[in-house]
Structure formats: C-alpha cells, structure tokens
Amino acid sequence: MAYIVLVIDDQPSILQSMEVFFQLRSWKVHTAPDGKKGISLARRVQPDLVVLDIRLPDMDGLEVLKELRSRVPNAEVIMITAHQDMESTIKAIKAGAFDYLHKPIDIDEMDSVLKRLRAMMSAAPVAADDESANQPLGGLDTLHLIGKSKAMKEVFKKIALASGARVTMLVQGESGTGKDMVAQAIHRNSPWNNKPFTVMDCSTLAPSLVESELFGYEKGAFTGADRTRAGRIELTGDGTVFFDEIGELPLHLQSRLLRFLQEGQFVRVGGVAPIQSNARIIAATNRDLLAMVAEGTFREDLYFRLKVVTIHMPPLRDRRSDIPDLARFLLEKIAARTALRPRMLSEGAIGELMKRDWPGNVRELENSLTRAALMTKSTVLSEEELAAALDGDRYQPATERSVKSLADAERDHILFALESYEWSLGKTCQALQISRPTLRAKIRTYGLGKNS
Ligand SMILES: Nc1ncnc2c1ncn2[C@@H]1O[C@H](COP(=O)(O)OP(=O)(O)OP(=O)(O)O)[C@@H](O)[C@H]1O
Structure with a gap:
C-alpha cells in the first residue's frame, strides 16, 4: 500500500510539481485548489500527509489546519509559507503542523522534511528508504528518534533487524x-509491543532492593514480606525488561540474571519453585564492560551472553550532520513542554551548534537549547544569541565575574521567568515551583513590573 498525500494549494504550478514529486516517490497523490475542497477530500481519502498552503483563496490556512487536526488526526501536515509569513508559520507549528517549507519549494528541502517525518513517525530504518517507501505511515510507531547520518542509519538497521527476534x-x-x-x-517495533516494557534502572535502585524487585519474593522471605509479590520479570510476561546501566548491577545479581538468561526461569526470593518467563532482556550501559570484566566487577560469562547483538550508539560529535534536524526537533519538543513560543534557528546558530563537541550528547544539546529558548526572546535565534545563551557567564573566569547578592540573583531570576512566560503568573509559579501568593509577594518586594 502506498502512502497517501493530499496537496492543498491554489497555484496550479505548485500542484503539478508536487504531484510529480510525490508520484516519483511512489506516493498516491490527491490535490485540491482551496480549503473547503481540501477538507472534504481529506475526510474521504484519509491521507497520511497533507501539504497545505498557508494562504488559500477561501479560508485561512491555519483554520484548514485546525479542521484537519480534528477530522483527520492521523495525517501529518507540512505548511507551505512565504518568508514574510513568519508569525503564521509559528502559529501553524504551534497548532500541530509537522514542519513548514518556504516558497519557492526546494526539492532537497522537501525530501529532507519527508525523511525526518518518517524518522519521527517510526524508529524503523530511515536508511531503508526503498524498502519502507510503500508502507503507510499511519500503522507505524510514533517514537521520536531523529537521525539520518550514516552512523544512525546503522542503528536503525539494527533496530529493524533485531526487533523481530527475541534475542x-x-x-x-x-x-x-x-x-x-x-x-x-x-x-515498540517488536511483535510483542502490546506487552509491558519494564525499566530496571540499576543505578538508582538500592542494591538490597534489586533482587526482590526483579525476581519478586515469597511471603515471609524477609522481615516485612507480609505477602507474596511478583517481581518485574514475572509482571513483564512476554514483554521486555530493560536493564538501564547494567554495569551497576551487583555481582551476585549478575549471576542470577545469567542463570535466568540461560534457563528462562527464576525463583522468587525465599521461594523454591522455578517460574518460567519469556521476557526479553535489553541491557544498556555507558561503562566499558570489557574493562569491568578485566577488573573483576562484571561477570565475563554475562558479558558474552549480553553482547551477542550489540548496538553502539555513536556520540553526537561523530554525527554532526544530525545536529540541525535534532535541534529543530528538540526546539519543537521544548516549546510543547514549556509552553514557550517555538524558536527557530538561523543558519549561523546551526553552525554554532555544529561546531561544539557535546560531551553530554543529545541530552546536553536538549538542555542547552532549553536554556537558549528560555533566555532569548527572538523567534529566530541568531548565532550570537545562541552562543551567549549557551555559554552565558558560566565559562568566564571567576575573577572577572562579579558575584551578585542572593537577593539580586533571586530578583533577576524571577524577572527572567516572568518575561519568559510573558507575565503569566500561573505558568511562572509552575516553573518556579512557588505559590501564587509567594510570587505576588516577591514581585512587590522587588518592585518588579513589565518594564523592570
Ligand atoms: N536520536 C534522538 N532523537 C531525538 N531525541 C533524542 C535522540 N537521542 C536522544 N534523544 C533525547 O536525548 C535525551 C537522552 O536520551 P536517552 O535517555 O535515551 O540517553 P541515554 O543514552 O539512555 O542516556 P544515559 O546513559 O544517561 O541513561 C532524551 O531526552 C532523549 O529524548
């Protein structure tokens, strides 16, 4: 089954070129010259994607977008806008459009948005364009995993190959x-995706609790065990147990896990009867397990058992070409989370992001962009604004920094929060995690006003 796209635009030349563009990529194409016809056609053909001009003869493109979101909620929408339509473009993104393209439409840009769309809708291999080109988007997973660098394509390929087998x-x-x-x-891409996905974070659970958490316990197994309880492996059934930071798993539990992996059964703490389990195990680590094996803190047999199928996540500095797409995606995510206006990046700002090393990888990129979105007011971030927001005065030597009083720092921070949320007291209280009366009292104390 081919993907279905609906192009709504009043310019026949755009309709024609889009028709050719999508047909060449094996999409089934429908076109409509105005908003009303577009909406009614969308209801009929249930497209996977709508390419929508923001300026239409009969309706505002934003209204059409709103209608589409409620009538064909599974369709993603790409807006076609003019450079001077920045305000409406932002509104469109806020109203749920996937992305926007400026007129005249650049084919490479369109291709890149499509690839990103498909990567967003599924963790299925972006690399496998040819194989996946004829699958409907609607049926696929919606996990947001961005990346089209060679290294990430390898990751996607491995995910696709390994998800089907219970390895x-x-x-x-x-x-x-x-x-x-x-x-x-x-x-999510496995045939057991309707079964539970259980996370065991080995770095945060107290070592004394891990065993009973994982394998469960029988009534009377220890003080306080007043009833029998199933552990996470048992509760997961045919699903997946994800051991995050497996390197932190205490040695005696490494043996128990290994036995479970070898035999497919375990015994509850304080119990004797073996319990069968089909749960699939995925482990992750940022530690060098081989070095841990050498120093005797990780069992060699468990290491070999786990590493049969290994996925190496490349550090961000080794796949800088992913940074622009990732940054745009993360800014949308940040806007949704913080209720701030979505920020866009100038070419210079993207260059600034690409030249950094990001030792904390995508998490650091996300945190830095959150900081930039909170600190700047511009809709389109320039290189200078971004650099200033990212570095702030954090990297100035302490001798050059004048240390503010606590009261001044509090005043500035409250003002910054108020301005970030455009003086919405509710949102500011939520962000600062203080009550409304406390915020009001602080505004009075510091004499804050919109022109402070
Ligand atoms: N390819 C990606 N596309 C979009 N977001 C990503 C991608 N990779 C990571 N992220 C985001 O970066 C953050 C960190 O990701 P995640 O927690 O999966 O990393 P991790 O390697 O498991 O980290 P840790 O080792 O510290 O547990 C998350 O907010 C995640 O959503």
Whole structure:
C-alpha cells in the first residue's frame, strides 16, 4: 500500500510539481485548489500527509489546519509559507503542523522534511528508504528518534533487524546518546509491543532492593514480606525488561540474571519453585564492560551472553550532520513542554551548534537549547544569541565575574521567568515551583513590573 498525500494549494504550478514529486516517490497523490475542497477530500481519502498552503483563496490556512487536526488526526501536515509569513508559520507549528517549507519549494528541502517525518513517525530504518517507501505511515510507531547520518542509519538497521527476534541485546554508548530511546524502539517495533516494557534502572535502585524487585519474593522471605509479590520479570510476561546501566548491577545479581538468561526461569526470593518467563532482556550501559570484566566487577560469562547483538550508539560529535534536524526537533519538543513560543534557528546558530563537541550528547544539546529558548526572546535565534545563551557567564573566569547578592540573583531570576512566560503568573509559579501568593509577594518586594 502506498502512502497517501493530499496537496492543498491554489497555484496550479505548485500542484503539478508536487504531484510529480510525490508520484516519483511512489506516493498516491490527491490535490485540491482551496480549503473547503481540501477538507472534504481529506475526510474521504484519509491521507497520511497533507501539504497545505498557508494562504488559500477561501479560508485561512491555519483554520484548514485546525479542521484537519480534528477530522483527520492521523495525517501529518507540512505548511507551505512565504518568508514574510513568519508569525503564521509559528502559529501553524504551534497548532500541530509537522514542519513548514518556504516558497519557492526546494526539492532537497522537501525530501529532507519527508525523511525526518518518517524518522519521527517510526524508529524503523530511515536508511531503508526503498524498502519502507510503500508502507503507510499511519500503522507505524510514533517514537521520536531523529537521525539520518550514516552512523544512525546503522542503528536503525539494527533496530529493524533485531526487533523481530527475541534475542537479548546490549546497547552501548556514552551518556545521553539515546540508548533508552533505542531500547524502547526495539520493543515498540517488536511483535510483542502490546506487552509491558519494564525499566530496571540499576543505578538508582538500592542494591538490597534489586533482587526482590526483579525476581519478586515469597511471603515471609524477609522481615516485612507480609505477602507474596511478583517481581518485574514475572509482571513483564512476554514483554521486555530493560536493564538501564547494567554495569551497576551487583555481582551476585549478575549471576542470577545469567542463570535466568540461560534457563528462562527464576525463583522468587525465599521461594523454591522455578517460574518460567519469556521476557526479553535489553541491557544498556555507558561503562566499558570489557574493562569491568578485566577488573573483576562484571561477570565475563554475562558479558558474552549480553553482547551477542550489540548496538553502539555513536556520540553526537561523530554525527554532526544530525545536529540541525535534532535541534529543530528538540526546539519543537521544548516549546510543547514549556509552553514557550517555538524558536527557530538561523543558519549561523546551526553552525554554532555544529561546531561544539557535546560531551553530554543529545541530552546536553536538549538542555542547552532549553536554556537558549528560555533566555532569548527572538523567534529566530541568531548565532550570537545562541552562543551567549549557551555559554552565558558560566565559562568566564571567576575573577572577572562579579558575584551578585542572593537577593539580586533571586530578583533577576524571577524577572527572567516572568518575561519568559510573558507575565503569566500561573505558568511562572509552575516553573518556579512557588505559590501564587509567594510570587505576588516577591514581585512587590522587588518592585518588579513589565518594564523592570
Ligand atoms: N536520536 C534522538 N532523537 C531525538 N531525541 C533524542 C535522540 N537521542 C536522544 N534523544 C533525547 O536525548 C535525551 C537522552 O536520551 P536517552 O535517555 O535515551 O540517553 P541515554 O543514552 O539512555 O542516556 P544515559 O546513559 O544517561 O541513561 C532524551 O531526552 C532523549 O529524548
């Protein structure tokens, strides 16, 4: 089955060129010259994608977008806008459009948005364009895993190959590279995706609790065990148990996990009867497990058992070409999370992001962009604004920095929060995690006003 696209535009030349563009990529194309016809056609053909001009003869493109969101909620929408339509473009993105393209439409840009769309809708291989070109978007997973660099294409390929088999997998990579997301993608793309996905974060659970959490316990197994309880493996049934930071799993539990992997059964703490389980195990680590094996803190047999299928998550500095798409995606995510206006990036700002090393990988990129979105007011971030927001005065030597009093810092921070949320007291209280009366009292104390 081919993807279905509906192009709504009043310019016959655009309709024609889009028709050719999509037909060449094996899409089924429908076209409409105005908003009303577009909406009624969309209801009939249920497209996977709508390419929508923001200026239409009969209706405002934003209204059409709103109608489409409620009548064909599964369709993604790409807006076609003019450069001077920035305000409406932002509104469109806020109202749920996937992306926008400026007129005249650049084919490469359109291709790149389409690829990103498909990567967003599924963790299925972006690399496998040819194989996946004829699958409907609607049926696919909606996990947001961005990347079209060679290294990420390898990751997608492995996810696709390994998700179908119940093999144990190891996801390795530096912190913040997306290991957690990959584990979820493997589960979501597996035939058992309607079964539970259970996370065991070995770094945060107290070692004394891990065993009973994982394998469950029998009534009377220890003080306080007043009833029998199933552990996470048992509760997961045929689903997936994701061991995050497997390197932190205490040695005695490594043996128990290995036995479970070998025999497919386990015994509850304090119990004797073995319990069968079909749960699939995915483990992740940012540690060098081989080095841990050498120093005796990780069992060699468990290491070999886990590493049969390994996915290496490349650090962000080794796939800089992913940074523009990632940054745009993260800015949309940040806007949705913070209720701030979505920010866009100038060419210079993208260059600034691409030249950094990002030791904390995608997580650091996301945190930095959140900071930039909060600190700047511009809709389109320039290189200078971005650099200033990212570096702030954090990297100035302490001798050059004048240390503010606590009261001044509090005043500035409250003002900054108020301005970030355009003086919405509700949102500001939520962000600062203080009550409304406290915020009002602080506004009075510091004499803050819109022109402070
Ligand atoms: N390819 C990606 N596309 C979109 N977002 C991503 C991608 N990779 C990572 N992220 C985002 O970056 C953040 C960190 O990702 P994640 O928690 O999966 O990393 P991790 O490698 O498991 O980190 P850690 O080792 O610290 O647990 C998350 O907010 C995630 O949504």
